[in-house]
Amino acid sequence: MLNAADADALRADQRAWLKTRDDCGDLIHGDPPIYADVFACLREQMTARAAILRAIVAAKQFSK
DSSP, rough: OOOOHHHEEEEHHHHHHHHHHHHGGGGBTTTTBBBBHHHHHHHHHHHHHHHHHHHHHHTOOOOO
């Protein structure tokens, strides 16, 4: 169970990560649009985020 401070910190961290993830959409280019760079960016962001969340849960350290 998370205390209020840890929940707030984790929520803020998730919101910051969502912005980073959403920035992958800026990589769309071409006419017609080419999405390969976007997919690569999303794959990289998701892989990195999953690793961070696994480490946070393993350490049970939710606040930075």
